[in-house]
Amino acid sequence: MPSEPDAFPDALRAALSDTGALGATVLQLASRLDDSPVRVEAALDTLRRDGEVLRMGRGLWMLRDFERLETRDDFVDPAEFVERFRREEGIGLARYNGPITFRSNESTPVHRWWPYVQGYSAEFVEGMIARRGLPPGASVLDPFAGSGTTLVEARRSGLRAVGFELLPPAVLAARVKTRFELGPDDLGRAGEAVVRATDRTTPGVLPFLRETRRQFDGATLDELRRLRNVLPPEGSPVADAVRVAFGRILIPSSRLHRSPCLGYGRRRDPGGPTPVERFRAAILEMQSDLEGAAATRDRWGPPALVEARDARHEGAPPGSIDLAITSPPYVNGMDYVMNYKIDLAWLGYARSYADLRALRGAEVACDNLPRSETAAYRALRDLPDPWLREILGRLRDNIARKRNYRRDDMHAVVHRYFADLRRVLVRVHRALKPDGRLVLVVGDSLLAGVYVPGDLLLARIGRRAGFSIEAIEVARTRRSGQRRSFGLRESVVTLRRTRAGSAPRGTRR
Ligand SMILES: C[S@@+](CC[C@H](N)C(=O)[O-])C[C@H]1O[C@@H](n2cnc3c(N)ncnc32)[C@H](O)[C@@H]1O
Incomplete structure (x- = not known):
């Protein structure tokens, strides 16, 4: 039933309040209010002139009250997580200087053969290898090898390169690029x-x-x-x-x-x-x-080994790797x-x-996963880190409030993502020699109005798998796809294998 004319702006405000910082499109609002998009658009325009609502990117509208997430009681912002991390782990954020994105590879011999936007730069890998000062013939692993940036640089530096990857064209590209x-x-x-x-x-x-x-x-x-x-x-x-x-x-x-x-x-x-x-x-x-x-x-190092393997379930032999450098898919990326x-x-x-x-x-969870793949992760049990209980609970509640978010099991997608990555961390830990390092390039995210510090969470999950956290270096800032004004970061997380680890609870699922 269409609302009464004078009640309409109130109904619209209430609908926008429900959708909170997530915002809603004209069509979503029209369907929620059971009214015409034309009327919704006209009312939004009036509210906008009065400064009550604003239009974000992608045709989404929200109440101005939600403009600053930081003012919401339930919003935990990046700085707060960084401070908590410093208190609980004794480590603050440092800076990584140097090119990190794949862009520079587009003009670099061999790397340019298969442009992979999601890759990182050859210079970054070269720098990480140099930092460790590995002897010729030492082994470097990349469990998410992508187009083979790590493997090309490792082999070029005289090292033995081992990579796993599931996406067949990326496997092909990594194989071809390492056959010098x-x-x-x-x-x-x-x-x-x-x-x-x-x-x-x-x-x-x-x-x-x-x-x-x-x-x-x-x-x-x-x-x-x-x-x-x-x-x-x-x-x-x-x-x-x-x-x-x-x-x-x-x-x-x-x-x-x-x-x-x-x-x-x-x-x-x-x-x-x-x-x-x-x-x-x-x-x-x-x-x-x-x-x-x-x-x-x-x-050159020996010929690289590039295998089409699922890094969650298969790893390199125990104690065979000196250094692992990788970049996993990002949360909801x-x-x-x-x-x-x-x-x-x-x-x-x-x-x-x-x-x-x-x-x-089979790939690490992204938000297009079929629901059948997330069913086992809806309950907030067996979480790989206590911070996740709070974050996933908030995500679930925010989406329940919005009602028309793309998928109501988003918290289960994120839960599965971290469970997937925990499995990989455990396998890499096993594969590393004592004192070996795992270097991860990973980003944070803003999902349905909830901030998810992917880098800090992975560092903490790594610590539970037997690593010590050596450094978190911010390599660049990015913009959130959900809210252009919200700054996200991309970090280099360095973990050191300190003790023999055992699979933490829940990794066998
Ligand atoms: C960020 S990209 C890595 C890019 C790489 N560093 C480069 O420079 O080309 C992450 C990769 O992980 C792969 N991946 C996702 N799930 C996987 C899994 N379960 N096992 C192995 N690889 C997986 C994706 O196909 C993707 O190529």
Whole structure:
């Protein structure tokens, strides 16, 4: 029933008060008030002129009272957590100076072969390796290897590199990038053979993704299908490298972009390079980088081991690793499967939406997980850290108050996230030699109006798994996707293996 005219602003205020700092869109408010979006929009406009409400990003409206989260009784802000951490753990935040994001890798030989927005910089890994002063042949592990930044730098520094990763195109990229001995001429010949065969073949079947025809223009799609039709099967170093070159041109040839999430963006310049031209350029760049790498051959470590493994359930042999450097997915961060679905589909790693779902279920929890994957985590039991009880409880209550938040089991997603990461920390602890270090690059988050200090929580969970917390260094600040004005950070957490650890309660689930 539509509300009475004069009661409407009050009803609207009440609805906005319910949604709190999370905000709500016009359509959400209209559905909650059982009224028309036009009327809601007009009333919001009046309230805005009176200074009562404000419009945040993404079409969300909220009461001005919620503008400053810090003034809400139930809001625990970043500074408060940092202070608590200092009191309880005896450690304050320090600063890490130097480039940390993948951006600089985009122009760095070898690293640029497969741009991975979620990766970190080669300089960062180089610096962390140098800090430890490891002898040649020492072992470096990355349980979330991504595109292989750690592994490339470890091998380049004369170390033995071991990496696990679940996303198949990332596994492929990490393998290819660490095979420094690949001959540039062999690669050039294989690339040319693909180009020649493309002229003679017909377009192969379309990948299963429903939006494929929307993602590419007709001529581009046709050429990509022919290119894909003649790619050599995965398995040999040359074939794998050719496939990476193909994977790399997919997004630049499409109407999509990653910034960092996959979405439709600017139209592709119709006069831009064709897929075959892009493919040729990618092969040429790889050849040139391989020639450059060959000059340092006498310093390379042994061939890297890159395994398609779930880091939650499989680890390196006990006591085999000197240093682990990694960056896990962030709390509620990227849905890697969604973001790399084009690569997954075109390279044949996923043949259906069910394949995508299965892969997502195995990755560390993100907020697109099916509900079946979070059911066991709804109860606030077996939490890997006492701070989580307070944070998850607040998250659950905030979402219950809002009622129309995207998913009402968000606290279970976050619970599963930390349970997943605890398993990995326990495995890395076991794999490290005594006194070995685990260096984690991780961010904090603002979820449904609740601040989650991911870096501090992981450090504390690590301590319970048998590490001592050596340092938390803030590498950069970021903006919250939920509230642009809210500053988040990205930290380098260094943990030291001090004692033999045993799996804490709950890791066997
Ligand atoms: C932040 S990225 C790592 C990026 C990497 N440091 C780089 O520079 O390319 C995190 C990675 O963890 C992987 N991942 C998520 N869950 C995993 C699991 N259970 N086992 C292994 N890898 C996983 C994701 O596929 C993603 O590539």
